[in-house]
Amino acid sequence: MTPAILVIEDELPMRRVIRTALGGQGYHVWEAGTKRDAISTIAKSVPQAILLDLGLPDGSGLEVLKIVRERSEVPIVVISARGEERDQVLALDSGANDYVTKPFREAELLARLRAALRSAAAYAAPFEERLEIGPLRIHPNERTVYLNGREVPLTPTEFSLLQVMARQAGRVVTHRHLLREVWGGSYVQDTQYLRVYMRQLRRKLEQDPNTPQLLITTPGVGYRLRAPDA
Amino acid sequence: MSSARQADERGHSRFRAASSRAYPERLGFVWGALTNVVTTTVAFWVAPHAQLAHLMIIHLLGAVLISTRYGMAVSTFTAVTGVLAFDFFCIPPVFAFAMPDPRNVLSFAGLLLVALLVCWLNQGLRQQRAAARESEERTQALCQLSLDLSRVTSAQQLFARARSHLSELFGDQAELCVTKHKPTAEPGFTTQAIIDGKSQIGYIRVRQESLFGRRTNRRLLLVASADRIADALKLLALGEAARRAQVDAEVERDRNALLSAVSHDMKTPLASIMTAGSSLLASPWQKDATSRELLETIVQESERMNGLITNLLSATRLESGAAILNKELEALDDLVFAVLSRFSGRLSDRRVDVDLPVDLPMVSIDAVLIDQLLVNLLENALRYTPSGSPIEIRGARSAGAVTVEVRDRGPGIPAAERERVFEKFYRGQAAKQNDGGTGLGLTICRAVVQAHGGAISIEGRASGGTIVRFSLPSDVQAPLAASALERRPTA
Numbered sequence A: 001m002t003p004a005i006l007v008i009e010d011e012l013p014m015r016r017v018i019r020t021a022l023g024g025q026g027y028h029v030w031e032a033g034t035k036r037d038a039i040s041t042i043a044k045s046v047p048q049a050i051l052l053d054l055g056l057p058d059g060s061g062l063e064v065l066k067i068v069r070e071r072s073e074v075p076i077v078v079i080s081a082r083g084e085e086r087d088q089v090l091a092l093d094s095g096a097n098d099y100v101t102k103p104f105r106e107a108e109l110l111a112r113l114r115a116a117l118r119s120a121a122a123y124a125a126p127f128e129e130r131l132e133i134g135p136l137r138i139h140p141n142e143r144t145v146y147l148n149g150r151e152v153p154l155t156p157t158e159f160s161l162l163q164v165m166a167r168q169a170g171r172v173v174t175h176r177h178l179l180r181e182v183w184g185g186s187y188v189q190d191t192q193y194l195r196v197y198m199r200q201l202r203r204k205l206e207q208d209p210n211t212p213q214l215l216i217t218t219p220g221v222g223y224r225l226r227a228p229d230a
Numbered sequence B: 001m002s003s004a005r006q007a008d009e010r011g012h013s014r015f016r017a018a019s020s021r022a023y024p025e026r027l028g029f030v031w032g033a034l035t036n037v038v039t040t041t042v043a044f045w046v047a048p049h050a051q052l053a054h055l056m057i058i059h060l061l062g063a064v065l066i067s068t069r070y071g072m073a074v075s076t077f078t079a080v081t082g083v084l085a086f087d088f089f090c091i092p093p094v095f096a097f098a099m100p101d102p103r104n105v106l107s108f109a110g111l112l113l114v115a116l117l118v119c120w121l122n123q124g125l126r127q128q129r130a131a132a133r134e135s136e137e138r139t140q141a142l143c144q145l146s147l148d149l150s151r152v153t154s155a156q157q158l159f160a161r162a163r164s165h166l167s168e169l170f171g172d173q174a175e176l177c178v179t180k181h182k183p184t185a186e187p188g189f190t191t192q193a194i195i196d197g198k199s200q201i202g203y204i205r206v207r208q209e210s211l212f213g214r215r216t217n218r219r220l221l222l223v224a225s226a227d228r229i230a231d232a233l234k235l236l237a238l239g240e241a242a243r244r245a246q247v248d249a250e251v252e253r254d255r256n257a258l259l260s261a262v263s264h265d266m267k268t269p270l271a272s273i274m275t276a277g278s279s280l281l282a283s284p285w286q287k288d289a290t291s292r293e294l295l296e297t298i299v300q301e302s303e304r305m306n307g308l309i310t311n312l313l314s315a316t317r318l319e320s321g322a323a324i325l326n327k328e329l330e331a332l333d334d335l336v337f338a339v340l341s342r343f344s345g346r347l348s349d350r351r352v353d354v355d356l357p358v359d360l361p362m363v364s365i366d367a368v369l370i371d372q373l374l375v376n377l378l379e380n381a382l383r384y385t386p387s388g389s390p391i392e393i394r395g396a397r398s399a400g401a402v403t404v405e406v407r408d409r410g411p412g413i414p415a416a417e418r419e420r421v422f423e424k425f426y427r428g429q430a431a432k433q434n435d436g437g438t439g440l441g442l443t444i445c446r447a448v449v450q451a452h453g454g455a456i457s458i459e460g461r462a463s464g465g466t467i468v469r470f471s472l473p474s475d476v477q478a479p480l481a482a483s484a485l486e487r488r489p490t491a
Helices: A012-024 A033-046 A059-071 A085-093 A106-124 A156-169 A175-182 A191-205 B002-019 B025-049 B050-066 B072-089 B102-150 B155-170 B206-213 B220-282 B289-319 B333-345 B367-383 B441-451
Strands: A005-008 A031-032 A047-053 A076-081 A100-104 A131-133 A136-139 A145-149 A150-152 A172-174 A215-218 A222-223 B176-178 B187-196 B199-207 B327-330 B352-355 B363-366 B391-398 B401-408 B455-460 B467-472
Touching: A005 A012, A005 A033, A012 A106, A012 B220, A031 A033, A031 B050, A033 A059, A047 A059, A059 A076, A059 A085, A076 A085, A076 A106, A085 A100, A085 A172, A085 A175, A100 A106, A100 B220, A106 B220, A131 A156, A136 A156, A145 B363, A150 B391, A156 A175, A156 A222, A172 A175, A175 A191, A175 A222, A175 B289, A191 A215, A191 B327, A215 B333, B025 B050, B025 B072, B050 B072, B050 B102, B050 B391, B072 B102, B102 B155, B102 B220, B102 B441, B155 B176, B155 B199, B155 B220, B187 B206, B187 B220, B199 B220, B220 B289, B289 B367, B289 B441, B327 B333, B327 B367, B333 B352, B333 B367, B333 B391, B363 B367, B363 B467, B367 B391, B367 B401, B367 B441, B367 B467, B441 B455, B441 B467
Parallel strands: A005 A031, A005 A047, A047 A076, A076 A100, B352 B391
Antiparallel strands: A131 A136, A136 A145, A145 A150, A172 A222, A215 A222, B176 B199, B187 B199, B327 B363, B391 B401, B401 B467, B455 B467
């Protein structure tokens, strides 16, 4: 079997639409309509990436997510409805790479999928010389950051925060994840730390901190470092 | 039910039996005299063959027997008349009170003293027994009352049962009045208020004789009965409240199930339509201007419909109190900027002036709901003001709260409508001429703010335009200084 995108979605019309959208971009598509189908498909062969609807007729998509994460780091983009922010955060903290909210435009879905595939590749090679995201250039070894070619002085914490987001550029990173990575496991509740540092980072990196173009807030979920094609 | 009634009747008859065991005093004197006649007759026949001591025992027996039944007066009467009759009939010289032997005088005085002493002891015993019986009677009556009142299902039933108990205990003239007014004093009657906590629910009125007519004081029984009735009423109210809460919870559960079903069923096909439309729009096939326009209409209108469904759901959920706030400490400027970023396309021809002080304290809020609030306010400002007119967003801290204002330079809202526009489905005069609204936007805004314990209001601007102001409670003193948070990086 050639690697493909596995679409786990119980609604046939939605599955058809996604299939068409992905097919148009040259992706090969597998489909599953139930939790059981999904698990048996994954057991046969690991897909290139997974699009996962959280509401399945025979269980929660979260269960599928956990089963997949036990055996594979395959990129997973969760599909959920508005008003399910809690589930989105739960899915992200359980290992999902990103999410899209129904209803979405085709372009949004493709952008999320591309970002997930790309950052999965980036994670596979964690000791990169440098990261380039839009106008930003980050040198992890020297711990330096350049904005449009000019070096920006950052404190160690600001740098760590930016680096965690840059590694997953284009994807939403939850508050919890950022706090754990930058401050450590015992700080996961202290979101106010994050607010203060995000404000500082914006002041240093955004052209107009009042309309952020790089560090995007996703209310109730987390932050996203906007990648140029996302 | 029938077995319960039988049990009641058994209880009542037992109670009646217990209370009829009091013996009238007046009859006691007759019995005392009769006893003396019997003992004296026996002694008279026995006297020739017996000694004085034997005769005295016969007499003592009679006096003690009487004292087990009757009070001091009857016992003393029996003892004294008995001694006199003995002296007269049995002691020589017979048929005379004369007592020649002084030793006999001493014996008789001793006999009288012993008889009186025994009577006195018996009296104490009898009083104790009566007190015990009275307390048992009271306990039984109150138990029966409580048991009976605990089985009722309505207040009317409760009062009916209480009334029948009261007439059982205090006679037919006992009255139970359910009123908050103080009882009027009436000669010959005693009233006892029924009090729940601090307020009077009603009172019991009984004839004074029913309390003191018998030898036992039944004032305590009256007070305790009033207490039991108050307790039973309280219990009934609690039970009703619990039942109502249960029904409410069931209705709530049904409504939520319906809401989520509707939301899922309507939004799922809509999501497919929108994604399909946008796919067609983005596809590389050749499209003429008309089909492009039609496709854009499909996408835009399905987006709008999705917005309407979302608003409708939020309004219902917030108003029914079903929304659970997912509160976290958030910086308001962060949320405002996130909304502005999303609106950036539609704001290109406007000047948006944001003034949120850096020292604005963080607020504990549900970010998703506050986001919706900001979106709705900005949406209104965009929809009802001329394109190109500026919009201002101002933040300020006040005592225990953070206030945010969204100001525009539009036509303004007439003073008479400023409160009504928050009502569900109400649309202002200006809104009616404008398509696209549902009359839910501000309703949701108010519901969101109120769910956070804040307030929202609309004001006119002297120089033209509208100010929508909302405040959210904040107990955070000031933003943390970043230098205090700097940690050794772990990455």
